[in-house]
Amino acid sequence: MSTHEARLQALREQLKRDRLDGFVVPISDEHMSEYVGDYAQRLAWLTGFQGSAGSAVVLPEEAAIFVDGRYTLQVREQVDGNHWQYVGVPQTSVAQWLGEHASEGARIGYDAWLHTRAWAEQASAALARKGATLVPVDTNPVDAVWPDRPEPSTARLVVQPQELTGKGAGEKRQEIADWLHAHKADAVILSALDSIAWTFNIRGKDVSRTPVALAYAVVHGDATADLYVAPEKMAEDVAQHLGNAVRVHDRAAFARDFAALAGKTVVVDPERAVAAIFAGLDRAGADAVALREPTVLAKAIKNQVEIAGQRAAQARDGAALSRFLHWISVEAPKGGLTELSASDRLEAFRKETGKLEDLSFDTISGAGPNGAVVHYRVSEETNRPIETDSLYLVDSGAQYRDGTTDVTRTVAIGMPTAEMRDRFTRVLKGHIALAMAVFPQGTRGGQLDTLARQYLWAAGLDYAHGTGHGVGSFLGVHEGPQRIAMSAGGQAGTDEPLRAGMILSNEPGYYKTGEYGIRIENLVLVEDRDVPGAEKPMLGFETLTFAPIERRLIDVTMLSPAERQWVDSYHAKVLAVVGPQLDGEPKAWLEAQCAPL
Structure with a gap:
């Protein structure tokens, strides 16, 4: 058995x-x-x-x-x-x-x-x-x-300083209190870990790849709060940072303390809070009101300090990824590389920045047919060699104190087939269409998704994942509420209006089962866009990710003049942002990769 x-x-x-x-x-x-x-x-x-x-x-x-x-x-x-x-x-x-x-x-x-x-x-x-x-x-x-079930992490909390958050924790609690007054509520329960980390400007190491701590919080209408976290996770600097307005309790006391909310109107987020919280409040005699809690949108709309941090993180990460892409261009043709050895080397390049806190998710390092497994996770059992005349897909990201990254590149090892180039170029055309999109305020992510799929659809092709997800600031690599995906099936976030300051991924792909996978992913920032003669406020995307796109997979004859211009302009920016961080052979390689098509 x-x-x-x-x-x-x-x-x-x-x-x-x-x-x-x-x-x-x-x-x-x-x-x-x-x-x-x-x-x-x-x-x-x-x-x-x-x-x-x-x-x-x-x-x-x-x-x-x-x-x-x-x-x-x-x-x-x-x-x-x-x-x-x-x-x-x-x-x-x-x-x-x-x-x-x-x-x-x-x-x-x-x-x-x-x-x-x-x-x-x-x-x-x-x-x-x-x-x-x-x-x-x-x-x-x-x-x-489960006899050997692991215990929850006991890692200590750390303070995320205001020079990286752009807003103090006290100011955030006051904004939540103002929101509660507007909604005639006494308190809000925060149970989503990234909401708690963002609100209190704290981070942790309790969840692999996401810098959050196991905790609950109740924020009250007077801007005070109760934070529930295991006592061994607290340090003196964190206690001083939280201040007297935040009462700290053992995480185990959270459900027991529902009794203190009896007779009060308490906001609970139905998407982010579990059924037990609603049931506990009902038993305690509190009036639980199901509303999206106020940090969700505030966290998604990055302030100027967070945006500056993200730009710095992306520039640093783009240099690490470019070093890796140069390295694999040299080493892969020699043979001997595997999915695991490649992903380990990429992590090493990121560590060499001296700023890496963690990866933002387990690297998807897919050679040949493994690249067609959309959320593939390499293991010793599945580890494939990276072979000549194949495609290698690497989807990876990093957690830095100033930003969270997520980027996918597809690399041709040896000579790609005409079909590979056709499929890659269709994915690229969809990526460009989304990157260049200009749209009115109020547009939902679900309304933009077709832009990225149209060239695949024209050939009877598609991909079975969303086109874009939100990204946090040294928080979750997947962050709501915004999303770019087909609206069918009631997928959360597709009906969320995009707002200036939100960060999303742009990642169309194509996957041929048993043969290869293709994905091109950059992160983009929603920004206000000045359109001459516009009769309503407009938005567009600023691309934040900088790393070269595989030239040998682009069928230039399939690109329009505007698309060629986009690729050339993007590569010029890659060279401007990443080039000064490289020297020697990696820099010469980057210059060749970023030359006009």
Whole structure:
């Protein structure tokens, strides 16, 4: 019996002891984080799936794992199809599947600290139609059968100074208090880790690749706050930074202290707070009001200090990536490179800046067919050699104190085929169309997505992921609420108006299963755009990422004069920003890469 088969069997036996007929296992933590600490990696422990988004349902006789189009290939490689059904979302939801597969009268368990209230309501309704019920558990049954489950991190908090945030924590709390008065509320609960880090100008090391700390916060109408964090994480400089207006409590006391909110109107974000928080407030006699909490938009719209920091981080990171691209152009043709050795070398170039705090996500280092796995994560088991006459896709990013980066480049190793050049150029044309877009204020990300896909669609091609996500300032590499993606399926963020100061990725791609993957990704800043004769305020994008685009994959005959001009202008900026940071052979290589088409 395999390890994961044994774990599945152990969970089923635990469910019998708990008098449950099924259980839902998401990738989630108590803060609805995208990336979670090791202690919360229940889905990976149970199934072997290493992706960053997914859920599973375990019933007595069957089990299913739910992933979106990014992970269609990966889930089949990592999860045993003899024991798990593969289900695609959003085509089928967990709630819908439960309604079809749970038996009449079944008691399906869920951990209310790992799901939103909306999800619980949806699943309850689907089960009710079958005569089954959704049951919140007091103890997560996965934890009961996970003998060596890691403890939550005890890493200390650090202060993010105002010269990098551009705004003091006290000023941020006052703005939240003003918002509460405008909404006739007494307090707001902050449970999203990046919201807490941003509000209090603190950072942490509790989640891999995201500089946040496990905490909860309640901000009150008088601009004071209660911060709930493990005592061992506090240091004297952090306490002084927080000041007397922030009362610090043990994180374990958070739910118990709901009683202090009895009779008060408390804002809770339904997208970012778990069902257990709503239930706890209801039991305590508080009036929980479901509204998006005020830091979400404030955090997304970067101030001038944050934008300056991001520009500095991008320039530094572009030089590290350019050194890597030069290195791989020299070393790959010799043979002997692998996905792991390449990603390790790229991280080393970033470390050589002396400013690297962490990567912003696990590097996607995909050679040949592995490049077609959209969110591929290389391991010792999957590590492929980087071979001649193939494509190599590297999607990577860094966490610096002054900014968070995310960039993808596709590299031709040896001689690319005509098809590779055609597909790459179509992706490039879509990237340029989005980069050059000018649009009125109020435009949503979902309205721009088609610009990036049009040239692929013209050839009957597409890609199964969004085109752009928000990015934080030394915070999450994926940050809402803005997003550029097809609006179908109710994807969060596609209906969010883009506003000046927001940072997003621009990353169309193309993936040929079993052969190669292509993606071109830069980060862009939404900026006010002066359009002569315009009858309404207009916006556009400033490209923030600077690294050369693979010339040998561009079919210049497919580019319009305006597109050629964009490439030449972009490469001129790359040379201006990155060139002074290089010397010798890397600089000569960069000059050749950035020469006009």
